[in-house]
Amino acid sequence: MFKRNWLLSLLLVLTVVLTACGGPTTQAPSAETPSAGQEGEAPPPAETAKAVVHFGWLGKPDTLNPAYAFLTESYVIFDLVYTPVTTESPTGEYVGGVAKSWTPSEDGLTWTITLKEGIKWHTGEDFKASDMVWAINAIMENPDGWAALSSYVAGFKEVKALDDKTIEITLEQPIGNMEYRLSFLYAVYPKDFEQFKTPEDLQNFNNFDIVGTGPFKINSFDKDKGILVLDANKDYFDGSPKIDQVIFQTFDNADAMVQALKVGDIDMTYEVPQSAFETIKGFEDVNAVSIPGRYFTEMVINSVPADHDPAPTGNPALADPQVRLALTTAINKKDLVEIVMQGLAITGDTIVPPTLGGGFWHSPNIKDVEFSIDQANKILDEAGYMLGSDGVRTKDDLRLEFRLQFPSDNPIYPRMADLMTGWFKEAGIKTTPEAVDPDSLTVAMTPAGDYDLVLWGWGPDPDPDFILSVMTTDQFVDGGWSDSGYSNPEYDNLYLQQQITVDKTERQKIIWQMQEMVYNDRPYVVLFYENLLQSYRSDRFKGFIESPLGIESVISMLQVEPIK
Amino acid sequence: MNRRDYLIRKLLLSLVTVLIVVGINFLLFRVLPGDPVRAVIGRNVRISFETQAALRAQFGLDKPVFPDQFLDTLGQWGRGNLGVSWSQRRPVSEILLSKLGNTIVLIGLGQILSIVFGVILGLLAGWKRKTVIDIGALTFSLIAWAIPTFWLGIILLAAGSTWLGLPTGGIVSPDNAGKPLYEVLPDVAHHLILPTLTLTILYLGEYMLIMRSSILEVLSEDYILTAKAKGLSYWQVLWRHALKNAMLPIVTLIALNLGFTVSGAIYVETVFSYDGLGKLFQTALIKQDYPLLQGAFLLLAVSVIIANMLADILYTYLDPRVKTI
Numbered sequence: 032m033f034k035r036n037w038l039l040s041l042l043l044v045l046t047v048v049l050t051a052c053g054g055p056t057t058q059a060p061s062a063e064t065p066s067a068g069q070e071g072e073a074p075p076p077a078e079t080a081k082a083v084v085h086f087g088w089l090g091k092p093d094t095l096n097p098a099y100a101f102l103t104e105s106y107v108i109f110d111l112v113y114t115p116v117t118t119e120s121p122t123g124e125y126v127g128g129v130a131k132s133w134t135p136s137e138d139g140l141t142w143t144i145t146l147k148e149g150i151k152w153h154t155g156e157d158f159k160a161s162d163m164v165w166a167i168n169a170i171m172e173n174p175d176g177w178a179a180l181s182s183y184v185a186g187f188k189e190v191k192a193l194d195d196k197t198i199e200i201t202l203e204q205p206i207g208n209m210e211y212r213l214s215f216l217y218a219v220y221p222k223d224f225e226q227f228k229t230p231e232d233l234q235n236f237n238n239f240d241i242v243g244t245g246p247f248k249i250n251s252f253d254k255d256k257g258i259l260v261l262d263a264n265k266d267y268f269d270g271s272p273k274i275d276q277v278i279f280q281t282f283d284n285a286d287a288m289v290q291a292l293k294v295g296d297i298d299m300t301y302e303v304p305q306s307a308f309e310t311i312k313g314f315e316d317v318n319a320v321s322i323p324g325r326y327f328t329e330m331v332i333n334s335v336p337a338d339h340d341p342a343p344t345g346n347p348a349l350a351d352p353q354v355r356l357a358l359t360t361a362i363n364k365k366d367l368v369e370i371v372m373q374g375l376a377i378t379g380d381t382i383v384p385p386t387l388g389g390g391f392w393h394s395p396n397i398k399d400v401e402f403s404i405d406q407a408n409k410i411l412d413e414a415g416y417m418l419g420s421d422g423v424r425t426k427d428d429l430r431l432e433f434r435l436q437f438p439s440d441n442p443i444y445p446r447m448a449d450l451m452t453g454w455f456k457e458a459g460i461k462t463t464p465e466a467v468d469p470d471s472l473t474v475a476m477t478p479a480g481d482y483d484l485v486l487w488g489w490g491p492d493p494d495p496d497f498i499l500s501v502m503t504t505d506q507f508v509d510g511g512w513s514d515s516g517y518s519n520p521e522y523d524n525l526y527l528q529q530q531i532t533v534d535k536t537e538r539q540k541i542i543w544q545m546q547e548m549v550y551n552d553r554p555y556v557v558l559f560y561e562n563l564l565q566s567y568r569s570d571r572f573k574g575f576i577e578s579p580l581g582i583e584s585v586i587s588m589l590q591v592e593p594i595k
Numbered sequence: 596m597n598r599r600d601y602l603i604r605k606l607l608l609s610l611v612t613v614l615i616v617v618g619i620n621f622l623l624f625r626v627l628p629g630d631p632v633r634a635v636i637g638r639n640v641r642i643s644f645e646t647q648a649a650l651r652a653q654f655g656l657d658k659p660v661f662p663d664q665f666l667d668t669l670g671q672w673g674r675g676n677l678g679v680s681w682s683q684r685r686p687v688s689e690i691l692l693s694k695l696g697n698t699i700v701l702i703g704l705g706q707i708l709s710i711v712f713g714v715i716l717g718l719l720a721g722w723k724r725k726t727v728i729d730i731g732a733l734t735f736s737l738i739a740w741a742i743p744t745f746w747l748g749i750i751l752l753a754a755g756s757t758w759l760g761l762p763t764g765g766i767v768s769p770d771n772a773g774k775p776l777y778e779v780l781p782d783v784a785h786h787l788i789l790p791t792l793t794l795t796i797l798y799l800g801e802y803m804l805i806m807r808s809s810i811l812e813v814l815s816e817d818y819i820l821t822a823k824a825k826g827l828s829y830w831q832v833l834w835r836h837a838l839k840n841a842m843l844p845i846v847t848l849i850a851l852n853l854g855f856t857v858s859g860a861i862y863v864e865t866v867f868s869y870d871g872l873g874k875l876f877q878t879a880l881i882k883q884d885y886p887l888l889q890g891a892f893l894l895l896a897v898s899v900i901i902a903n904m905l906a907d908i909l910y911t912y913l914d915p916r917v918k919t920i
Contacts, residue, residue: 083770085769093682093683099684101637174646175646175650178636178642179636181643230649235679235685236684237685250773251773255693255694255870256766256772256870257765257868257870258767258772260769260772260773278770278772280764280765281765281868282763282764282868283864283874284764284866284867287867287868290756290763294756294757294760468628470883471628474628508644510633510644510647
């Protein structure tokens with residue numbers, strides 16, 4: 032009796048367990064079958080009839096309203112759906128968007144813009160000069176509402192249409208980077224925007240039914256699901272795209288996206304994590320692309336003037352140019368590139384990366400100091416910093432012991448800090464690496480000046496104006512972009528001067544000079560320029576243009592075509 | 596004290612807790628370093644100081660935190676309005692609702708499966724103590740409990756997408772975007788398999804271990820011996836006498852876990868690019884989006900409190916001692 036019951040119970044439990052265990056396994060195929068059937072039925076017509084590029088990315092547009100769009104992803108979509116007045120070419124020059132030509136007057140105060148022929152809105156209506164004028168005026172009249180774009184019209188006095196094809200922009204003073212500014216002035220569809228009167232109403236508008244004149248038009252954007260579908264605009268005035276649709280899919284995790292590329296769920300991605308690059312290179316039918324990029328990584332040296340209010344708390348020894356030189360000499364930039372960046376970067380020198388303007392703006396006159404621990408020791412010996420018994424150099428009250436902080440959200444910084452601390456130690460400089468939450472670090476740096484050395488990076492605009500502004504005195508205030516606290520009246524003057532210099536060669540001369548100043552004064556020691564890492568499947572589409580603009584640029588997406 | 600008084604007291608306590616949480620949430624986010632306007636616009640974007648100031652005024656950040664900002668927030672909530680997210684520019688309640696369903700489906704499925712399997716495994720192991728079944732189940736549960744979420748998710752994702760053709764992320768295939776839900780239901784289920792499996796494995800170990808130790812403890816009680824002595828079968832002993840008492844710790848655990856269901860599973864949602872609340876909490880924090888953060892944490896607090904209340908109510912049925920306290 033006992034035994035039989037025992038067996039029976041075991042049998043019962045086993046049955047329960049087995050049926051329960053069977054749950055997911057039977058569920059899996061049953062869930063899979065209909066969808067597999069669906070994949071077997073739905074996509075073939077979709078795939079044979081339609082050439083659909085699946086685009087994977089790690090973000091999604093914050094909005095499709097250019098008045099309040101701050102994420103790169105939004106601008107990728109704007110470039111494909113809208114057309115700006117001008118647009119950057121892969122070689123760094125500006126070419127026409129909706130504009131056929133754009134010429135300044137002799138005094139640089141008036142720009143005449145002639146529009147291309149045959150431009151139509153996605154609705155089928157004709158695009159007129161008055162539409163473009165409306166778009167620019169809207170920003171000028173409501174700069175707080177058009178928060179994301181208002182800086183591009185700063186200094187515009189009047190914009191008017193001379194006829195259906197000609198626009199005239201009058202300026203308060205000449206603008207040196209007008210072509211670049213024009214590349215952010217999009218032809219937005221007036222009917223979408225004219226109803227919003229207050230900045231808040233305008234900013235709350237998501238514009239998910241975005242209407243433009245560009246080579247792609249919106250099909251749908253489901254922001255929650257992270258799926259954005261663009262259809263080709265076969266009536267695009269500069270030649271129709273060779274594909275039918277682009278579907279953008281958001282991944283929250285880079286490894287998952289790499290896996291999606293491997294199994295073919297996506298065809299392209301414009302942001303490959305550095306750690307995955309070698310792996311992707313080994314995938315079948317996948318091209319991994321490494322292109323010199325715009326991002327640079329620097330070591331910030333506290334340069335806040337001692338009389339600044341609030342008073343900086345950085346080590347005063349950092350004010351000594353010889354200490355700065357020694358620090359720079361003791362950094363092996365090549366090793367940082369090879370070891371930390373796995374060769375996917377190039378060593379840096381100035382704050383204007385060589386990719387801006389196709390190399391036009393990067394100063395060729397800088398001869399970077401060579402890495403040498405011996406030389407660093409010699410510089411400090413000569414400057415009177417004597418090695419103490421604890422291996423740290425001192426001179427009077429000054430002791431070469433620094434905090435070496437970095438934002439905690441990027442894995443490359445701790446590795447860099449470790450290497451650098453080792454080199455500095457050999458030169459008698461003690462640094463203590465410390466990861467800090469990026470927000471806290473920002474607060475500590477600007478305008479408190481409460482730091483010694485910081486590792487961080489920038490992704491400059493295509494035009495050097497922005498990155499040059501980061502070094503101006505005016506920016507070292509709450510809400511400003513300067514973190515080094517660098518203050519040099521001569522530099523500030525040159526900055527203002529390059530802003531109003533329309534002649535490109537003249538402006539280039541000034542900008543070279545500014546870079547050299549920053550290089551020699553070393554508020555930043557630029558360590559390296561990161562490469563742009565991208566990837567696409569080579570078995571389905573061809574024609575991707577590999578340039579600093581990325582394979583997702585308009586020019587590239589217009590060339591992409593299906594294989595067979 | 597009878598059951599009604601007990602419940603009324605619990606309800607009042609819960610309300611007080613919600614109020615305290617609201618206050619703490621309000622202050623907590625404002626203590627964080629950094630500037631919400633800067634967090635929303637990000638680094639590398641040029642915006643004039645005037646426009647930054649205009650945004651700050653629009654968000655009400657130009658006023659003192661206390662009492663102005665606090666009273667504004669309370670007043671808004673009093674009118675049943677959670678405000679508009681600064682980074683997403685959508686009503687907070689709309690954002691929360693759009694994610695809530697997804698999260699409940701995912702975590703709910705994962706929880707139910709792990710509870711069922713965890714309890715059965717735990718029972719089996721406790722009952723067949725020191726046999727192969729026990730050791731096997733114990734080892735499996737300890738490993739499952741100890742595995743880092745992120746790692747397990749990635750491994751299952753790589754294996755599932757490579758060998759079974761399962762999707763690499765999302766809630767629905769991009770090609771099916773915009774279609775009505777009933778049409779894409781199989782596709783949605785397809786997308787749920789891997790994240791659910793991950794969650795099930797992760798939670799299962801905890802349930803199994805608690806169930807096992809609980810049943811072992813109960814089985815050593817005198818009344819079990821009495822029951823056995825009466826000549827009842829093992830199955831009857833287990834079902835009628837042991838299980839109900841052994842379930843008490845599990846009920847607590849379920850209640851706690853279900854409460855946190857709403858906070859989502861940040862790791863699992865991130866690995867599988869699943870559009871849920873966990874991921875939302877994370878981005879809201881990075882963007883220092885106060886209205887969104889406050890709304891999200893209110894939802895979290897309320898659901899944890901409700902889950903605990905439910906557990907308390909359930910206790911009054913499972914354990915007669917409770918209502919006499």
